[in-house]
Amino acid sequence: MKVEIIPTEKIQQLKENLKKRVERAEINGEKIEVEVEDAKKLSRIPGIDTFWVAEEKFEGLKGRPVDQQAYTRLESREDAVRALLATIQGWDLVVLETDRKWDLKQLRKYNPDIKKLKSEKPREELGIEKTVSDIEGLEKVEIEMPDEDEKEMIYREMLT
Known part of the structure; x- marks a missing residue:
C-alpha cells in the first residue's frame, strides 16, 4: 500500500x-512516499512525525x-528503556554481550540495525567512541530518563 x-x-x-x-521510498517535496505491506510498522520508526494511509x-x-x-x-529493564529512548533520539546502538534476548528482539522493532x-567490551576497530551506558573509556551521551513509574510504563507498553 502507498503511504505518505x-x-x-x-x-x-x-x-x-x-x-x-x-519496498520503495521516494522524496516528494517535504514528504516521503513509500510502498509498504504493513503500515503499522511505520509507527515504530524514529524520525516519523505523522503518516497518511489513504485519507x-x-x-x-x-x-x-x-x-x-x-x-x-542491556542488563536490566532500565537499560532497555534507556536504549529505546536513545534509539528514538537517533542513536544506532551496538549492544555488548547480553542475556536479555527478549529486550534486544523488542528493540529491533524500532531499529532492525541494532547490532x-x-x-563484553567495546571493539576498537568499530571506531565507536560514545556510549549511552556507563562504559569506561568512552564518552557518555546523556539520555534523560523518566521517573520510576514512567520507566515501568514505557517498558511494558513499548518493549513487551
Missing part, C-alpha cells in the same frame, strides 16, 4: 533508513532518524 510520511527532520537520512523496511492520519514515533552510533549495555557483540 511527514518526517520530523533529516528527510534524506530517514529515506535511507526506510529503504531497509519498505487516514497516524502519529509516528517522532524523535530523530537514526544516524549516530553508540555502545550500550549485538559477543564481547
Whole structure:
C-alpha cells in the first residue's frame, strides 16, 4: 500500500533508513512516499512525525532518524528503556554481550540495525567512541530518563 510520511527532520537520512523496511521510498517535496505491506510498522520508526494511509492520519514515533552510533549495555529493564529512548533520539546502538534476548528482539522493532557483540567490551576497530551506558573509556551521551513509574510504563507498553 502507498503511504505518505511527514518526517520530523533529516528527510534524506530517514529515506535511507526506510529503504531497509519498505519496498520503495521516494522524496516528494517535504514528504516521503513509500510502498509498504504493513503500515503499522511505520509507527515504530524514529524520525516519523505523522503518516497518511489513504485519507487516514497516524502519529509516528517522532524523535530523530537514526544516524549516530553508540555502545550500550542491556542488563536490566532500565537499560532497555534507556536504549529505546536513545534509539528514538537517533542513536544506532551496538549492544555488548547480553542475556536479555527478549529486550534486544523488542528493540529491533524500532531499529532492525541494532547490532549485538559477543564481547563484553567495546571493539576498537568499530571506531565507536560514545556510549549511552556507563562504559569506561568512552564518552557518555546523556539520555534523560523518566521517573520510576514512567520507566515501568514505557517498558511494558513499548518493549513487551
